[in-house]
Amino acid sequence: MDDGFHIDNEFLTKTIIIATGTGSFKPKKFPLKMNQEIEKKVHYYINDPNKYANQTVGVFGGGDSALDWAVELANRSQVKIIHRRKEFRGLESSVNKLRKLKNVEILTPYLPKKISLSDNQLTVELKKTGSSEISYQKFDQIIVAYGFRADNRFVRNWGVNLKGTHITVGPEMNTNVPGIYAIGDAINYEGRVPLIGLGFGEAQIAINAIMRKLFPEKTLTIHSTSI
Numbered sequence: 001m002d003d004g005f006h007i008d009n010e011f012l013t014k015t016i017i018i019a020t021g022t023g024s025f026k027p028k029k030f031p032l033k034m035n036q037e038i039e040k041k042v043h044y045y046i047n048d049p050n051k052y053a054n055q056t057v058g059v060f061g062g063g064d065s066a067l068d069w070a071v072e073l074a075n076r077s078q079v080k081i082i083h084r085r086k087e088f089r090g091l092e093s094s095v096n097k098l099r100k101l102k103n104v105e106i107l108t109p110y111l112p113k114k115i116s117l118s119d120n121q122l123t124v125e126l127k128k129t130g131s132s133e134i135s136y137q138k139f140d141q142i143i144v145a146y147g148f149r150a151d152n153r154f155v156r157n158w159g160v161n162l163k164g165t166h167i168t169v170g171p172e173m174n175t176n177v178p179g180i181y182a183i184g185d186a187i188n189y190e191g192r193v194p195l196i197g198l199g200f201g202e203a204q205i206a207i208n209a210i211m212r213k214l215f216p217e218k219t220l221t222i223h224s225t226s227i
Helices: 064-073 092-099 153-158 196-214
Strands: 005-007 011-013 016-018 024-027 056-060 078-082 104-107 110-118 121-128 134-139 141-144 148-151 180-182
Touching (some): 016 196, 056 064, 064 092, 180 196
Antiparallel strands (some): 110 121
């Protein structure tokens, strides 16, 4: 843009450096068909554990996030933690702590198959892996802790070119959109290795290119450790 880039209708900038690493993070969704009313009871973050007090909460996942949330919620809720394997990926100490709590039920190995809402309560059909056994469990709320996906493809909305999930850049870390640069693990080019030291160098290359573009009349002084 000739006058720069408008961000959220609040900021105006002449250049942008994208340094988002492997990408913005979005939670992996609960893999069941849900309507809007059901989705209101399915959560991927917990801002206030007290909102779940005196409720039956299902926690789906087997990593540290799932176990930590289950431990926290067990202080005020009935908790059922559901994982697709018998073994958890998270800390064994967290699993042992949960096993000792009377208000916590561990259901393994189960996969969710269907979900419905009736009388303001969720019913989830669980299938035991490796068998035809089906279990129906009721919850007031569900916490999904299946991890996150990193993705830089959102920059396509800005007209920025990607190759796979990485941003394509030129020798000055410039993208195909004039004024937008990218550095670090957000980018890739032949011979690049994902090291933080290299990312710092790419940042300096981008900044120098931006300074030459914005202030062509000025002479840039580059300092080197070899001087």
